[in-house]
Amino acid sequence: MESSTASSVSSISRTSSISSLSSLVDQNKSLPAGAPISTLFEIRHTPSAGRAVFAAQDILEDTLIWRSDDLTLSVLLRAYRREVCGQCFGYEHGRDLDIRDKTVGFAFCNKECQERWREESGEIGVDAWSAVERLVKGRSKEESDMVDVDLPRPNRLEITQAWASVAAQAALIRVARQDEQQTPEGNENVVQVTKQHKKALQKALLQQISPDVMSFCVSGIVWRHRHAEGWERVLALADDSTPYHSSDDLGDFTKSYLHLLATLPLPLLPLVTPESLFLLSSRDSHNAFGIRSLEDDGSEFFGYGCWPAASYFNHSCSANIEKKRIERAWEFRVGRDIKRGEELCITYLSSEERKLSREKRMSTLKGSWGFDCACERCERRL
Numbered sequence: 001m002e003s004s005t006a007s008s009v010s011s012i013s014r015t016s017s018i019s020s021l022s023s024l025v026d027q028n029k030s031l032p033a034g035a036p037i038s039t040l041f042e043i044r045h046t047p048s049a050g051r052a053v054f055a056a057q058d059i060l061e062d063t064l065i066w067r068s069d070d071l072t073l074s075v076l077l078r079a080y081r082r083e084v085c086g087q088c089f090g091y092e093h094g095r096d097l098d099i100r101d102k103t104v105g106f107a108f109c110n111k112e113c114q115e116r117w118r119e120e121s122g123e124i125g126v127d128a129w130s131a132v133e134r135l136v137k138g139r140s141k142e143e144s145d146m147v148d149v150d151l152p153r154p155n156r157l158e159i160t161q162a163w164a165s166v167a168a169q170a171a172l173i174r175v176a177r178q179d180e181q182q183t184p185e186g187n188e189n190v191v192q193v194t195k196q197h198k199k200a201l202q203k204a205l206l207q208q209i210s211p212d213v214m215s216f217c218v219s220g221i222v223w224r225h226r227h228a229e230g231w232e233r234v235l236a237l238a239d240d241s242t243p244y245h246s247s248d249d250l251g252d253f254t255k256s257y258l259h260l261l262a263t264l265p266l267p268l269l270p271l272v273t274p275e276s277l278f279l280l281s282s283r284d285s286h287n288a289f290g291i292r293s294l295e296d297d298g299s300e301f302f303g304y305g306c307w308p309a310a311s312y313f314n315h316s317c318s319a320n321i322e323k324k325r326i327e328r329a330w331e332f333r334v335g336r337d338i339k340r341g342e343e344l345c346i347t348y349l350s351s352e353e354r355k356l357s358r359e360k361r362m363s364t365l366k367g368s369w370g371f372d373c374a375c376e377r378c379e380r381r382l
């Protein structure tokens with residue numbers, strides 16, 4: 001399902017000839033991995049809002065300028081797992097979907113979606129989701145509450161200390177899991193598995209579970225394992241060095257780390273590290289798109305996902321680009337006629353939030369995204 005960025009361009013810029021497309025790709029070699037490429041726009045640095053997308057020519061209203069089908073990790077909140085298709089995110093007004101794959105804990109609209117999901121997850125992904133499902137089953141009531149944006153966010157030192165606090169137990173669990181693999185004869189470097197190692201593993205399994213945090217981690221780890229070449233696209237995204245919402249949130253991650261070390265299939269364990277889990281959070285934090293219902297102004301929040309190419313659009317409180325989710329892809333259309341050189345922006349606010357005063361919009365964006373909005377509307381104090 002993954003399409004390379006260049007092939008996405010050809011599906012949009014139908015008028016581009018192959019040669020102009022390849023010269024475009026040449027021109028854009030300096031772009032970060034995974035950035036969107038098109039004859040319609042270019043990516044440039046801004047003084048106060050990082051990289052942004054600018055029109056490279058006049059563009060007429062309603063033009064489809066980009067389609068992102070490069071979903072990397074995604075989380076479907078456990079509360080919606082029976083109602084929202086694990087593959088296409090289809091939703092039938094809260095009705096339980098026909099196909100429930102209890103082994104992996106997802107429901108699907110039809111057999112095709114189920115098969116596609118299994119194909120894209122691969123054997124390792126199916127094994128990983130099955131392991132998590134066995135662990136989580138019957139313990140969903142432990143799910144932590146929604147994010148409270150007013151709680152203090154752990155700083156860098158607190159984050160380092162939290163991960164360091166589970167390092168010793170993690171090392172014991174890694175050794176305990178050696179029992180599951182054949183050890184090469186005569187390899188004297190293999191540590192003998194003792195009661196202490198097994199106890200560390202059992203203790204991790206008894207800890208409180210945060211199913212949605214675990215899903216986030218599993219989704220990212222499986223995706224990275226299956227798309228090693230695409231990891232650069234995630235790393236190229238704007239990062240957040242303090243991505244955890246609260247110390248409880250950080251604790252959910254360190255606990256999930258131990259749970260996953262204790263349960264995931266062995267080939268995934270080299271990717272189950274504090275570094276890799278932190279990198280996933282640090283890139284997800286400023287780049288995730290909500291996966292919402294397509295009706296009722298998106299009132300139902302099913303979860304979120306990271307589509308790297310879509311993450312180069314900055315926010316504006318009077319956006320000129322409209323985004324729309326079509327199954328697992330996002331389409332970006334121009335909301336009004338655009339002049340060459342204008343910045344192309346989406347909005348990160350809901351339609352209700354966009355009606356708020358400048359102060360309230362700015363504090364909402366600061367609270368949930370961590371930036372001081374520098375869009376034209378805010379700069380003009382409107």
Ligand SMILES: C[S@@+](CC[C@H](N)C(=O)[O-])C[C@H]1O[C@@H](n2cnc3c(N)ncnc32)[C@H](O)[C@@H]1O
Pocket residue numbers: 048049050051052237238286287311312313314315316369370371372373374375
């Ligand atoms: C999804 S990324 C957008 C691309 C990003 N500018 C980059 O360089 O990769 C979101 C981040 O861009 C910046 N940003 C987006 N819109 C902004 C705005 N209106 N004012 C200030 N910063 C903005 C913030 O740092 C935000 O966390």
